[in-house]
Amino acid sequence: MKAAVLHGIRDLRIEELPDPKIEREDDVLVRIKAVGVCGSDVHFYTHGRIGDFVVEKPLILGHESAGVVEEVGKGVKNLKPGDKVALEPGIPCRKCEFCKSGRYNLCPDVRFFAAPPVDGTFAEYVVHPADFCYKLPDNVSLEEGAMLEPLSVGLHGAILGGVKPGDEVAILGSGPIGLMALQSARSMGAGKVICVDLYPFRLDLAQRLGACETINAGEMDTVEAIMELTNGRGVDVVFETAGAGITSQQAVEIARRGGTIVHIGLGSQEAVPTNIVKIIFKELKLQGVHRYANIYPRALELISSGDVDVRSMITSRYPLDRVEEALREPIERPDSTVKVMVEI
Numbered sequence: 001m002k003a004a005v006l007h008g009i010r011d012l013r014i015e016e017l018p019d020p021k022i023e024r025e026d027d028v029l030v031r032i033k034a035v036g037v038c039g040s041d042v043h044f045y046t047h048g049r050i051g052d053f054v055v056e057k058p059l060i061l062g063h064e065s066a067g068v069v070e071e072v073g074k075g076v077k078n079l080k081p082g083d084k085v086a087l088e089p090g091i092p093c094r095k096c097e098f099c100k101s102g103r104y105n106l107c108p109d110v111r112f113f114a115a116p117p118v119d120g121t122f123a124e125y126v127v128h129p130a131d132f133c134y135k136l137p138d139n140v141s142l143e144e145g146a147m148l149e150p151l152s153v154g155l156h157g158a159i160l161g162g163v164k165p166g167d168e169v170a171i172l173g174s175g176p177i178g179l180m181a182l183q184s185a186r187s188m189g190a191g192k193v194i195c196v197d198l199y200p201f202r203l204d205l206a207q208r209l210g211a212c213e214t215i216n217a218g219e220m221d222t223v224e225a226i227m228e229l230t231n232g233r234g235v236d237v238v239f240e241t242a243g244a245g246i247t248s249q250q251a252v253e254i255a256r257r258g259g260t261i262v263h264i265g266l267g268s269q270e271a272v273p274t275n276i277v278k279i280i281f282k283e284l285k286l287q288g289v290h291r292y293a294n295i296y297p298r299a300l301e302l303i304s305s306g307d308v309d310v311r312s313m314i315t316s317r318y319p320l321d322r323v324e325e326a327l328r329e330p331i332e333r334p335d336s337t338v339k340v341m342v343e344i
């Protein structure tokens with residue numbers, strides 16, 4: 001099969017590799033068709049590492065994927081060849097206390113596509129456990145299936161953040177995850193959602209996808225603008241998806257008393273000075289979000305029902321041969337890029 005293999009920083013090669021084979025009876029062989037480019041793929045491509053995850057041997061990137069089942073193991077009952085499926089990328093150990101309590105995203109032994117040393121899905125074929133493949137109904141395309149991954153992150157964040165009907169919400173950063181958080185919050189009944197970004201293109205899209213107000217952080221003071229839009233009260237839930245130090249600090253300012261800050265954005269700055277006194281006096285709740293658990297079926301339902309529009313977020317498409325251009329696009333054209341899709 002053909003696959004895009006990362007050999008080092010900015011060294012990506014299209015190679016011919018042996019086709020993977022079904023080895024366990026609960027696995028399926030999937031012909032991969034659509035893979036979204038994630039910020040983490042771009043970061044591995046440009047930096048060769050994210051935190052403790054270091055690319056030490058050749059690695060196939062890509063984890064937001066969907067395809068068509070080609071072959072099923074003997075024990076597989078839920079899928080058959082020809083089914084369109086979305087692949088949930090993290091396979092947990094299924095045995096530890098986190099797996100057993102249902103929070104399998106916290107499993108210390110999870111094997112996640114494109115988190116070194118585990119290969120990802122910029123490849124023609126992948127073998128995956130059948131219970132982590134979700135059959136797509138006829139009205140959900142393979143591209144939309146690939147978009148289940150970032151949608152699941154946003155939806156998991158909105159659920160952990162406890163978004164309630166009528167809540168006022170601020171989204172700091174209107175990239176793919178911010179826009180997924182926006183749509184997830186809206187699907188849970190949020191009222192006024194305010195989206196912040198530096199790029200007008202993304203803010204226009206945010207408006208189309210349900211934002212009531214948008215703020216260009218390059219032109220306005222984010223904190224002042226949000227306090228004005230909420231009559232000095234602040235918002236019930238803040239989603240920090242930009243991963244910047246400044247937005248993490250702004251979150252503490254714009255959350256209402258008793259509000260919640262949902263941290264999803266992973267930035268290069270790991271430690272950020274923050275106003276602890278304000279967090280205490282306002283009784284703020286800080287909620288981290290790491291991937292998702294048991295969310296794919298809900299996310300799929302939101303796409304299938306039309307409550308969430310992930311199609312409008314796809315701004316360009318590339319074939320596998322040009323995956324390197326796909327990886328560079330978010331860096332080179334951030335002003336016009338939201339989600340880049342690789343079609344295999």
Ligand SMILES: [Zn+2]
Nearest residue numbers: 038064149150
């Ligand atoms: Zn991703």
Ligand SMILES: [Zn+2]
Nearest residue numbers: 093096099107
């Ligand atoms: Zn586990």
